[in-house]
Amino acid sequence: MSDRHPAFMPLILVGGLIFGFGLAYSQMARPEVVLNFLQFEDFGLVFVMFGGAAVTGVTFFVAPRLLGRAPLTGDSFERRLKSFDRNVLIGGAIFGVGWGLSGICPGAAYASLGIGNITILWALAGMFLGAYAQGFWRSRSQARDAAATGAD
Amino acid sequence: MVIDPLPLQVAAELFPNGISRYAIGGLLVGLGVTVIYLGTGISAGASTFLESTLSYVSDQSRFQQYVSSRDWRLVFTLGIVLGAAVYAVVYQGGAWTTDVQPWRLLVGGIFVGIGTRVGKGCTSGHGVCGVGSASKTSIVGVLAFLTVAIVTAQVVAALGVSP
Numbered sequence: 001m002s003d004r005h006p007a008f009m010p011l012i013l014v015g016g017l018i019f020g021f022g023l024a025y026s027q028m029a030r031p032e033v034v035l036n037f038l039q040f041e042d043f044g045l046v047f048v049m050f051g052g053a054a055v056t057g058v059t060f061f062v063a064p065r066l067l068g069r070a071p072l073t074g075d076s077f078e079r080r081l082k083s084f085d086r087n088v089l090i091g092g093a094i095f096g097v098g099w100g101l102s103g104i105c106p107g108a109a110y111a112s113l114g115i116g117n118i119t120i121l122w123a124l125a126g127m128f129l130g131a132y133a134q135g136f137w138r139s140r141s142q143a144r145d146a147a148a149t150g151a152d
Numbered sequence: 153m154v155i156d157p158l159p160l161q162v163a164a165e166l167f168p169n170g171i172s173r174y175a176i177g178g179l180l181v182g183l184g185v186t187v188i189y190l191g192t193g194i195s196a197g198a199s200t201f202l203e204s205t206l207s208y209v210s211d212q213s214r215f216q217q218y219v220s221s222r223d224w225r226l227v228f229t230l231g232i233v234l235g236a237a238v239y240a241v242v243y244q245g246g247a248w249t250t251d252v253q254p255w256r257l258l259v260g261g262i263f264v265g266i267g268t269r270v271g272k273g274c275t276s277g278h279g280v281c282g283v284g285s286a287s288k289t290s291i292v293g294v295l296a297f298l299t300v301a302i303v304t305a306q307v308v309a310a311l312g313v314s315p
Contacts, residue, residue, distance in 0.1 A: 011191045012224045016231015019184025019196075019276075023232065024239035026177020027169075031252045032315060038305035043166045044174040049279045049294075051178020052185070056195070056284030059186040070193035077193055082272045082282070084289040091271020092278075092293045094263050096300025101308060102260020103252055105275040106268060107198030109261075110229050114236025116247020122254045126261020127268075131202035134266045135214035142213060 005072040022052075023111035030112070031103030031120075038100055098130075181280060184235075188228070195285070197277025198232070199268035201225045251315045256308075271297070 026048045027033040037045035064077035082088075099105055104112060104123045112120040156164070188196050204218035204225045218225070240247065250257075268274040271293055273282060278297075282290020 008192065009224060009227055012188060012196075012227045013231045015184045015186075015188035015191075015196065016228040017184070017235035017238070018187060019181055019228075020232030020235025020237075021239050022177045022180025022182075022184060022235075024177075024236035025180060025243070026174050028177065029236055030248070031250050031257070035252070035305055035309075035315075038302050039309050040302075040306075042168050044169055044171050047171050047174035048178035048181065049275070049283070051175045052182035052276075052280035053283040055179055055182025056185050056189070056280055057286070059182075059189055060195075060285045063190055067190065070189075070191060072191045073193055075193035077189075079285055079287075080195075081285070081287050082289045084292065087270050088272055088289055088293045089296050091267045091269065092296030093267070093271075093300045095267025095271055095274065096297035097304050098260040098263025098265075098267055099275075099297060100260075100301035100304025100306075101263065102257050103305070104257065104260065105198075105264060106202065107232060107274065107276045110198065110201075110232040111236035112250070114233040114238075115240040115244060116237075117249050118247075119250050119252075119254065120257065122257035123261035123264070126258040126263075127199075127202055127265035128206065130262040130265020130267075131199075131269050132206055132210070132265075133262075134269050135203055135206060135210070135212050138270075139212040139214045 008072050011072060019107070020111045020114055023108055024115050028108045028111070029115050029117070031123075034099070034103040034105075034108070038103070098126075102126075181276070182284070185276075185281060185284075195277075195281040196225075196228055197273055197281055198229070199274035199277060201229045202265055203269055205229075253313075253315065256313070267297070 023029050028048055036042045069076055102123055106127060109120055109123050185196060188194055200218060203215050204222035207215035207219050207222050273290060273293055278290040278293040283294060
């Protein structure tokens with residue numbers, strides 16, 4: 001980790017600052033606004049995702065052609081696509097239940113804390129609990145699978 | 153009395169708060185991802201932070217796989233909190249707190265914590281980064297969580313739970 005470029009962490013911080021400011025500016029850090037969107041009372045929120053995806057779409061298209069490699073890590077800009085399997089649908093559905101019930105998603109929850117919404121700590125506590133539960137369970141089943149294969 | 157032309161009426165109904173704050177906010181979210189990606193080649197999502205941070209306190213293998221990225225993910229999240237705080241100071245004039253009931257936030261949060269990690273991404277990872285790179289996995293993921301979230305929110309509202 002010590003061989004990282006000295007500008008690596010500052011750049012991550014600046015990116016996070018812009019990201020968080022944008023989430024707050026978009027009002028997505030307020031669960032009420034998300035719930036209004038999901039209840040079809042204000043469709044404006046689609047522009048947050050489309051706006052964000054439009055910018056990243058241009059970035060992901062242009063960066064590999066102009067830069068070749070990332071200056072701070074030397075990594076290539078190749079697309080690291082997530083593989084599709086059943087979990088994408090199952091996890092997506094579980095996430096959807098949580099998002100629809102609470103009106104908050106992880107990035108917006110961090111931003112919500114930033115706008116002074118201490119009540120959102122309930123949601124953050126829940127997210128850590130949920131992430132821990134699935135990690136605990138999946139670590140177990142992974143170890144069990146490995147042990148079963150090893151015994152063959 | 154002057155009646156607005158139909159398209160304006162429809163727009164006012166669909167977007168009672170206009171679209172500029174949403175669009176500008178979204179563009180900034182994309183810009184934040186862009187800054188990090190151009191410098192490092194990393195397309196950063198928000199929900200991996202949950203598991204990478206748990207690696208500090210748990211030695212479960214699911215969390216330990218994120219040890220190498222846990223420090224910058226912590227810095228990224230700190231940046232998100234601070235960036236939103238800057239907005240609150242400049243535009244909001246102080247703290248804002250939600251009226252959504254704590255049990256909804258806690259129970260919803262648990263589902264979000266499980267679902268985003270099992271489903272390989274959240275609104276930023278799948279929604280902004282994945283859709284931006286035209287990943288079929290992410291587009292399907294977004295359709296899945298968006299559809300279920302709409303149904304859930306509508307059912308909860310219909311049951312009279314508010315806020």
